């Protein structure tokens with residue numbers, strides 16, 4: 730998790746403040762965290778089930794659903810808007826560099 734946080738910090742360092750490119754990068758970084766959480770809660774929920782701890786399995790399952798929901802929401806935001814805007818920023822930068 731520390732590595733994932735470091736990666737997000739480097740995205741901030743390497744991108745322009747307020748840019749869609751930064752947002753697109755941060756969405757991917759956030760999704761990596763969600764996937765880490767999904768693997769952890771999913772694995773633990775299965776373990777609790779195997780051990781016969783139904784109450785624990787239910788609780789971990791609820792958290793797992795919340796993490797999956799967060800991941801889907803981030804995908805939606807990226808696909809519906811941010812990625813396209815970030816791509817446009819890249820195209821504008823390329824045009825500006827060609828004019829110089």
Ligand SMILES: [Fe+2]
Nearest residue numbers: 763766796799
């Ligand atoms: Fe999460």
